[in-house]
Amino acid sequence: MPGPIDIRPPFTAQTAAAKVQAAENAWNTRDPDRVALAYTEDSEWRNRDTFLQGRAAIRAFLKAKWERERDYRLRKTLWAFTDDRIAVRFEYESRDADGQWWRSYGNEMWEFAPDGLMARRFASINDAPIDASELRVTPGQG
Numbered sequence: 410m411p412g413p414i415d416i417r418p419p420f421t422a423q424t425a426a427a428k429v430q431a432a433e434n435a436w437n438t439r440d441p442d443r444v445a446l447a448y449t450e451d452s453e454w455r456n457r458d459t460f461l462q463g464r465a466a467i468r469a470f471l472k473a474k475w476e477r478e479r480d481y482r483l484r485k486t487l488w489a490f491t492d493d494r495i496a497v498r499f500e501y502e503s504r505d506a507d508g509q510w511w512r513s514y515g516n517e518m519w520e521f522a523p524d525g526l527m528a529r530r531f532a533s534i535n536d537a538p539i540d541a542s543e544l545r546v547t548p549g550q551g
Contacts, residue, residue, distance in 0.1 A: 417525035418493040425490035429497055433485040437548045441471035449526045456532045478503035478511075482546050488516065495519045502539070502546045510539045512546075 483501035500514035
């Protein structure tokens, strides 16, 4: 399976879907160093109400995220695409330090540089507390 930066614009339906699956696979490793490599050095992010710029800031953000969001598992689904942009629907589940499970869901808008690295990521995310019996996210089933 190709990694996130192996798939480059311009996108087709097949390559856009593969890009989304590669991103899901990478994020489910919960490895901030690996995931951050998919973004340009000066990548621009909005994640909820947090604004970030640059790969180092993204790496630090992801490290803190996965320390806080335990047992994280993500599923992404392709929503739409153009030559160098992809829209994604996603949901993920995680539990907090008190053991409360959460389902987080929303949309991401991605814009890519010609080399396949993501130059911009804008994510809108909502959270809902759930019971462990309500878990449903299985990576790879987007």
